[in-house]
Amino acid sequence: MYFVRKLKLGVSEQLQLLSRAAGELYSQTLVSFWRVVRKKGLWLKPATLMRWFPSDPENRLHAYSADAVVQSFFASLKSWRERRKTDPNARPPRRRRYYYKIQWKASAIKVVNGKLRLSNGKGNEPLVIPWAWDTPVWVEIGWDGRQYELRACYKLSDARPKEERKESGVAGVDLGEAHLAVAHDGETPTSPMAGCCVPSAATRTS
Numbered sequence: 001m002y003f004v005r006k007l008k009l010g011v012s013e014q015l016q017l018l019s020r021a022a023g024e025l026y027s028q029t030l031v032s033f034w035r036v037v038r039k040k041g042l043w044l045k046p047a048t049l050m051r052w053f054p055s056d057p058e059n060r061l062h063a064y065s066a067d068a069v070v071q072s073f074f075a076s077l078k079s080w081r082e083r084r085k086t087d088p089n090a091r092p093p094r095r096r097r098y099y100y101k102i103q104w105k106a107s108a109i110k111v112v113n114g115k116l117r118l119s120n121g122k123g124n125e126p127l128v129i130p131w132a133w134d135t136p137v138w139v140e141i142g143w144d145g146r147q148y149e150l151r152a153c154y155k156l157s158d159a160r161p162k163e164e165r166k167e168s169g170v171a172g173v174d175l176g177e178a179h180l181a182v183a184h185d186g187e188t189p190t191s192p193m194a195g196c197c198v199p200s201a202a203t204r205t206s
Contacts, residue, residue, distance in 0.1 A: 009148040021060040022100035068103035101142035
């Protein structure tokens with residue numbers, strides 16, 4: 001089972017640039033996929049487009065973050081094909097994104113001296129956020145309609161602050177801007193946050 005911890009981040013120039021980079025890459029992926037379908041009648045696989053677009057145009061994203069954007073498009077495509085079985089009017093993903101969520105896999109995530117460091121690849125400044133918890137296995141930052149929101153995914157045993165783990169066997173929940181929510185049982189999504197725990201899951205989108 002996984003848990004998601006949410007943290008409001010406000011708006012910053014760095015977040016805007018990263019979200020814009022993700023949006024450009026998502027749009028590139030979408031346009032290229034449908035262009036090949038239209039001209040060649042071929043449905044490309046995720047691996048092909050990840051090789052085609054190993055990074056965003058400005059090279060602002062970590063390589064794995066770029067892969068996650070491509071995988072998100074294909075997750076949306078798969079979702080549409082499933083919906084189409086019961087809803088013939090379901091529309092495929094065709095809308096370009098000016099902004100898009102940024103995602104980090106475990107290898108790009110570190111917690112050092114109370115700071116969550118999210119790598120954006122060689123030569124780029126990492127995103128650094130004050131942090132009171134252990135290292136998550138997956139991080140996503142998206143737009144909640146008013147500001148950027150961080151969603152950190154943990155396995156159940158890792159979801160508590162270190163201090164709480166020493167003092168109590170009960171998981172703690174901040175009642176301010178950080179919230180703990182069940183997201184995934186390892187097999188079946190149980191909430192809209194399940195995508196934070198699955199690299200291929202498919203949001204400015206949040």
